[in-house]
Amino acid sequence: MASKLTDEVPDASQDLPPTTERHRTALFPRRRTTPRIARGFVVATLAEWGETSRLDDMRLCASELVTNAVLHGTPAGRLILVRVDSFADHLLIEVHDASDEAPAQRAPEESDVGGRGLLIVSATADSWGVRERTGPGKCVWAAFIRTGSGVASRKDTA
DSSP: OOOOOOSOOOOGGGGSOTTSOEEEEEEEESSTTHHHHHHHHHHHHHHHTTOOTTHHHHHHHHHHHHHHIIIIIOOTTOEEEEEEEEOSSEEEEEEEESOOSOOOOOOOOTTOSSOOHHHHHHHHSSEEEEEEOSSSSEEEEEEEEEETTEEOOHHHHO
């Protein structure tokens, strides 16, 4: 019997149980357009993995962390690494940059145009933080807790 060729590519991630660890990384240049492109990478990865229950929260946090890396953490000519991890109990978004300076959550004035990125991450992610990395720079991360039916909303975990 002849096999039938199709243009469809089988999605192997559908066959993996949700507790299977998965990781995906991408490098991005320090450019004004990088937050949009990195946000697309995070969304595409999570959608491919079927992790869509808090996709808007994860998209927002990725955008804020990458924007901070572009504006404050990455010197010209250096790259930004974005990593998405799926673990049994949580999802993790990491943004690695070349600056050793830890970000600080600010209390901006009402009229300030910027300075709210980490406030947004703190209000949206279940937890976030900063850790050292091998070589220059740091890793800023945001975590989203998983329940039996997917990633829980902040209301479900409070």
